[in-house]
Amino acid sequence: MDCRTFYGPPRSTSSTIALLPADPCDSEVEELSDPDDGDNEDFVPPRSIDLPPPSKKLRNRNRLVEVSSDLNQTPSPPAKSRKTRKTKKTKWVKKDIPIFTLPEPVFELPELVQTPFQYFKKLFTDQMIVHITEHTNLYSVQQTGTSINTTAAEIEVFLSVLLYMGVFEFPSLEDYWACESRFPPVADTMSVKRFKVLRRYVHFNDNFQMEGCPDRFHKIRPLFDMFREQCLLIPPTNKQSVDEVMVAYKGTRAGKLRQYIQNKPDKWGFKIFCRGSYSGIIHDFILYQGATTFFNIQEEEHAHLGLEDLLLGAKVVSILCNTIVHKEATVVFYDNFFTSFNLVKTLHTNLGLRSVGTVRVNRTGGATLMSDKEMVKRGRGVVDFCSSEGVVAVKWFDNKCVTLLSNAYGVEPLSSVKRYTKEAQQKVDVPCPSIVLAYNQAMGGIDLSDMLVHLYKTPMKSRRWYLPLFGYIIDVSIVNAWLIYKRDCSILKQKPMPLKKFRLSVAATLKGADKVPARAGRPPGAKHKPQVRRPNPRVLHPTQEVRYDGVGHWPTFGTQRGRCNLCKSGVSRWRCSKCGDGKLFLCLNNKKQCFVAYHQR
Structure with a gap:
């Protein structure tokens, strides 16, 4: 065998680099094969024996560089190095900044301190109650084929029962109506059967119109939007804070909407990003739902806020702060x-x-x-x-x-x-x-609101994952209304009532205002208990909305006799069927019509 055939063609000893054009057909490189082999067109060089790899010094000595055959083509610019790709570093100097002087917040002077029910209605409006009524009837028809025929007045009574249950917590719902543990403010207001029916079918949106909707909170979204509009109308302070809140929920029917935060009182639940004043009033919020959290942000607002290069937390702060009215005179705090x-x-x-x-x-x-x-x-x-x-x-x-x-x-x-x-x-x-x-x-405004919500929390444990969010709306409405009421009391230098009395006052008004009272008499099955005579029993006065609504106030005659609560000189056996509760006696003689005068302003 020929040595040249065994070892292959000889290697070039020169250190020049062979240039190969992009198109092999246009090659102008001289032929590197032996001249004796050029006559044989079918010549195929044999495979060489595997040799050990060259050393690191010789590995990159002979390289093949691909060049274009077009000599007039402009060369491509060189790639940028890593140093040029890096953004310019920020220069930090040892220097302090001047303090920003905030103006004192000025609130409109109220004419008088309103009733708790009026403050509550500013946040939980009649529009929200009508919306709940319509969709509750619609949902019952979709599920059973028949409507439960609830009304706005009955939904208010239902809310009243929930407010009572938030203050007086019993082990189970049936205990409020049981003979051994009967609670009259709840049991005399609504039957347990009707309460369970309303709780089963209460609804806030039409499920059949939500197909393909990117909003994962569509079942509760309309109620949150209406409540958010009312919160944005509250005059804010000049110090705002942004933080997250957890609404407790441990079920699995909500899927990945359920979050976990270790340092919160409720570790499992729905995450809500809130913006509020340092006094504890919530002004704005965002429901967190993962990648579709900002589905309703318009492109113009997205570009105006510069959300492209921001992380999730920075996007949340920018969107929540965009609704602040006086931005130049406000400082925002966050963790x-x-x-x-x-x-x-x-x-x-x-x-x-x-x-x-x-x-x-x-x-x-x-x-x-x-x-x-x-x-x-x-x-x-x-x-x-x-x-x-x-x-x-x-x-x-x-x-x-x-x-x-x-x-x-x-x-x-x-x-x-x-x-x-x-x-x-x-x-x-x-x-x-x-x-x-x-x-x-x-910074503690959101935590203060969360603490006040947990003091008297509406019981809303259910398989339906959106009911805890409905309970949160009720509780925040009470807390925000109470904080606004406290602010008005401090402006007018009046002593405010505590949160518990405020909540009970709202519950009593929702139950009694503009409604016909329930049938008088003891409920069937209730055991007779001997009455214990107490010295100077306290009179249960109704709220002003119940006393002056002009609906369902009728004189009833009883066996017990007492002093008239209006004139204090007459003795009467008559009392009001709606606001007397067996202890409010009013005269009906010809000289003084105390019963009529008591119900007129």
């Missing part, structure tokens, strides 16, 4: 779930809002701050700060290191807070920057 350097700049650029928030280390925008170990060595109260583009990053060591971003508050003026030390065994003054004090004062 480290939402805060980033881009969010603080975007809010100020697009909306004119100033904001404060605790921030995670990887979202500070590259702020050059002291490390945690170094701050721990220096001791409690150490402050480090730097600023860039009007945004200051402040790091403060208390029990732990905390970092904040703000364009409204800075470090100065420094104040002090009391902290206990083991060495001195007493509380000492620790330096504290002004941004930390402002954050602690204004």
Whole structure:
């Protein structure tokens, strides 16, 4: 066998690089084969024996570069290196920002403090009650073929029962009507059978018109939209906070709508992002539903807010803050779930809002701050700060290191807070920057509302996943109405009633105003109990809406006799069938028509 055939054609010893054009047919490279082989067109060079790979030095010596045969073609620009692709780093300097002076909030002076029922109706309107009535009847027809024929007045009575149940909690629903544990404000208002029917068929939207809808909360969405419109009408304060709220739900019928947050009182449930005042009033909210959370955001609003480059938390804050009326005179506070350097700049650029928030280390925008170990060595109260583009990053060591971003508050003026030390065994003054004090004062508004909701919570456990959200709307309506009532009382320098009495007053008015009273007499099956005589029994006065509504007030004659509650001089056996409750006696003699006068303003 020929050696050349065994080893193949000889390799070129030159270090030149062979150039191959893009089109093999247009090749102008000289033929590299041996001249003796050029006469044989069918010559196929044999396969060479596998040789060990060349060394690293020789591996890239001879390379084949593909070039175009068109010499007039302009070469493509070189690819950008990694250094040029990186965005320009933010320059941070050791400088504080001036404090932003907020104007004092001015609220309209009310003529008088209204009744609790009137405050509640500003939020839970008659339109919402009519909407619930229509869709409840529609849903019952769709399920059973017959309507339950409920009315708006009966839905108000149903709400009244739910408000009572939120204050007086029994182990089960049947206990409110049982003989051993009968609760008259509930049992005398509605039968247990009718209450269960209403609770079974209460509905808020038409299911047959929701096919293909991207909204996963479509069953409760109309009620939330109407309630949100009323919350946006409440005059806000100049310090707003954004945080998440959990509506308790442990079932599995809601699918992935159920979320989990470890540090919340209700760890399992529906997540709602809320914006509220530091006083606890909720003004706006967003129901979280994953990828379709912002399905109703228009393209114009999406471009105006600059949501393309923002994370989920930053998008939530931007959308919630877009509904603020006086943006230039408002400061927004949020926690480290939402805060980033881009969010603080975007809010100020697009909306004119100033904001404060605790921030995670990887979202500070590259702020050059002291490390945690170094701050721990220096001791409690150490402050480090730097600023860039009007945004200051402040790091403060208390029990732990905390970092904040703000364009409204800075470090100065420094104040002090009391902290206990083991060495001195007493509380000492620790330096504290002004941004930390402002954050602690204004950030707790959503948590305050959540705490007030959990004090007297409407029982709404059900297989239907949207009923807990309906109960949350009722509870927030009561809490918001009570906080507005407290604000009016403080303006007019009056003493407000507590939340429990406020809720019971609303429940009593919903049950009795503009409604015919139920049939008098003890319910069948109730055991007779001997009455215990009490000295000076208290008279149960009705609310003003019930007393002056002019519906169902009839004199009834009883065996018990008492003093007239209006003139205090007459003795009567007559009482009102609606608001007397067996203890309100009124005269019916010819000289003084106390019964008629009592029900007139």
